[in-house]
Amino acid sequence: MLVSLFAVKVIIIGASGQLGREIASLVPGSLLTYNSTPIPSGVKLDVSNELQVSDFILKNRPDVIINTSAITNVDKCEEDRELAYKVNAVSAKFITRSASVVGAYLVHISTDYVFDGEKGMYKEDDLPNPVNYYGLTKLLGETYVLSYDLSLVIRTSGVFGSKSNFPTFVMENLKRGNPVKVVRSIYSPIHAKMLAKAIVEILPQRRTGILNIAGERISREDLALMIARKLGAENLISVVPDSEMKWKARRPRDSSLDISRAKSIISFDFYDTEKNLMMGV
Numbered sequence: 663m664l665v666s667l668f669a670v671k672v673i674i675i676g677a678s679g680q681l682g683r684e685i686a687s688l689v690p691g692s693l694l695t696y697n698s699t700p701i702p703s704g705v706k707l708d709v710s711n712e713l714q715v716s717d718f719i720l721k722n723r724p725d726v727i728i729n730t731s732a733i734t735n736v737d738k739c740e741e742d743r744e745l746a747y748k749v750n751a752v753s754a755k756f757i758t759r760s761a762s763v764v765g766a767y768l769v770h771i772s773t774d775y776v777f778d779g780e781k782g783m784y785k786e787d788d789l790p791n792p793v794n795y796y797g798l799t800k801l802l803g804e805t806y807v808l809s810y811d812l813s814l815v816i817r818t819s820g821v822f823g824s825k826s827n828f829p830t831f832v833m834e835n836l837k838r839g840n841p842v843k844v845v846r847s848i849y850s851p852i853h854a855k856m857l858a859k860a861i862v863e864i865l866p867q868r869r870t871g872i873l874n875i876a877g878e879r880i881s882r883e884d885l886a887l888m889i890a891r892k893l894g895a896e897n898l899i900s901v902v903p904d905s906e907m908k909w910k911a912r913r914p915r916d917s918s919l920d921i922s923r924a925k926s927i928i929s930f931d932f933y934d935t936e937k938n939l940m941m942g943v
Contacts, residue, residue: 676731684858754803779914820851
C-alpha cells in the first residue's frame with residue numbers, strides 16, 4: 663500500500679497529534695512538523711506564522727502535504743476565538759498558498775462539526791451550517807483549501823485513540839467504577855489508526871474536492887453502552903440532557919456523515935464500530 667508513496671516527498675503538518683502520528687507511522691521518511699509537543703525528527707512549525715509556513719514548504723518542496731494540525735477542543739475554540747481562528751482557518755490559507763506555489767497535492771482534515779446536526783448522514787455536497795466557533799473556523803479553513811484545485815478536504819467525526827476523547831473517557835471511568843453521564847447526540851466515530859490507514863490508501867489516487875471518511879452512525883449513548891457491556895458496567899451509564907453537561911459551545915444533535923463515497927473507493931472496512939473499538943481506546 664505504501665510503495666507508491668516512497669518515491670514522493672511528503673510533509674505531515676501536526677504530526678504530534680493523534681491522527682498525524684498514525685499517518686506518519688504509515689509513511690516512513692515523511693517530513694514531520696509539530697507546534698507545541700516535540701516529536702523525534704520533527705520540526706517545530708507555527709502554522710499561524712505565514713513566513714514560517716512558506717519558508718518551510720518552499721525550502722522542502724514536497725509532492726504531498728497532509729495537514730492534520732488543528733485546535734479540536736470545541737469549548738477552547740469558543741473561549742479563545744482568536745487562537746482558534748489563527749490555527750484552524752488562517753493557517754489553512756497559508757498552507758494552501760504555499761502548496762500552490764510548489765504544486766503540492768494538499769490533503770486537509772476537517773470535521774463533521776461544519777454541520778448544524780439537524781438531519782444527520784451528511785453528504786459531501788450538503789450545505790454546511792456550523793453551530794459553534796470550532797465548526798466555523800474549520801469551515802473557513804475548508805474554503806481556503808478548496809480554492810486550490812489540487813486539494814482534498816477529508817471530513818471525519820469523533821476521532822479517537824490514545825489521547826483523551828469520548829471512548830477513552832468512558833472506558834477509564836468505568837474501569838474505576840465511576841458513573842458516566844452521556845448525551846444522546848449522534849456522530850460517526852473512527853479510530854485514528856483506521857482513519858490514517860484509509861487516508862494513506864487513497865493518497866496515490868490524488869482525489870480532489872471533499873470526501874467523508876468516518877465510522878458508522880451511532881449515538882454517544884449506544885457507544886458508551888457498547889463499551890460498558892464489555893466491562894459488565896452498564897449500570898454505570900446514565901443519559902442526561904445537553905444542558906447538564908455545562909458546555910460552553912453548542913453541539914450538533916446529529917452530525918453523522920454519509921460515507922458511501924469512501925466505501926466505494928477504500929478497499930477495507932474502516933467504518934465498523936466494533937472493529938474501531940477493538941483497535942484500542
